[in-house]
């Protein structure tokens with residue numbers, strides 16, 4: 001406006017119509033009040049990246065965060081985490097920069113190709129960057145995504161540590177003057193010169209790539225939902241394995257050397273008629289401490305095989321003859337001729353581990369499964385049939401192929417959880433299991449992606465992530481989970497009692 005007024009030589013026209021402040025010689029600075037905040041050279045910069053760059057180029061001190069930007073931070077705070085998850089800080093920064101609104105790309109969820117809260121990345125948050133981009137003070141949330149492993153522009157592996165000493169990247173809100181993003185070992189991630197010249201910053205094509213990525217992610221978010229475990233661990237590595245990128249990107253930016261077990265089930269056009277009772281039977285898994293599950297017909301075979309296959313693999317003299325019979329009963333097999341029974345008394349504990357059949361129904365002892373293995377089944381049912389999980393509406397709405405897909409996946413989750421839990425519990429009684437490589441006790445947690453096409457369920461993808469425990473601790477984890485379930489049951493029982501009491 002000032003420029004226009006000067007050009008036309010009629011500056012006096014503005015008098016009285018424009019606030020005096022904006023007519024000062026500093027007025028144009030108000031549009032971009034700080035050095036280094038030019039968005040045009042920083043496509044989809046993260047809020048933290050922008051701030052870190054401005055801190056260096058304007059020689060800010062930690063106290064300036066609040067003084068100039070209104071950003072409250074304690075010195076021990078990870079500034080990259082704060083600037084990723086705090087909407088209040090986003091607003092403060094946008095206001096200080098005179099932006100009309102918060103840039104949408106500061107919001108982590110717009111980068112997700114699935115529906116989920118951004119909080120999923122928070123518990124194990126670590127600043128992750130491209131060593132070349134960051135030298136110019138460029139960082140984008142694209143670099144934080146666990147399913148992207150290389151910088152699309154430099155091809156550099158994205159890292160979340162100091163490349164020189166391996167310690168955590170220097171992103172706390174307590175930098176020393178002119179030394180932000182500089183590690184204690186002396187290595188500087190950000191170079192003032194490079195930032196001023198934009199010498200190694202993202203190339204001109206970066207904006208196009210990001211636009212393409214965000215467009216793809218938006219389409220995926222419409223149809224893909226994440227089902228994460230209740231208490232997620234190894235989050236970045238789980239999501240890295242679970243989230244599929246389009247093939248051409250996967251090869252270039254997403255490649256990883258993981259050999260985690262992944263499975264995908266797709267809806268089949270000519271699926272056999274599913275067992276309609278199954279969804280209702282899975283309802284048992286909602287209880288605080290579910291005792292026994294009536295196994296859906298479609299899953300009975302696999303549960304019976306889990307017990308029998310493991311029993312047949314055990315070293316000789318592990319089970320008594322009666323126990324062996326119970327383990328094999330589900331597949332209708334008697335004890336093999338070569339079987340050598342254990343020389344001890346029949347164990348009632350061991351006898352409750354295999355499934356058993358009463359009045360034509362198969363019962364599974366859920367103490368054999370870690371809740372992290374069976375609770376996702378409930379979440380899956382809720383996502384696919386949110387309102388009417390036990391009414392007949394769902395059955396009317398869901399096609400045969402969808403229902404079939406859901407029950408197939410749930411049945412597999414159940415059987416796998418049972419196989420792992422069974423080995424863990426048996427290892428207490430049969431220590432030789434620790435030596436059986438593939439069958440040695442270990443527990444995993446499923447991470448699940450549900451994909452729909454239009455409104456129909458299309459596929460279910462699962463990756464199993466090991467729980468953090470040693471072989472010998474697996475049985476302890478199951479016991480702890482059982483105690484936690486008991487506590488839940490008591491707590492809810494008490495609050496129900498109180499309700500009844502108050503009501504009366």
Ligand SMILES: [Zn+2]
Nearest residue numbers: 130133151154
């Ligand atoms: Zn880069």
Ligand SMILES: [Zn+2]
Nearest residue numbers: 162165183185
């Ligand atoms: Zn270092």
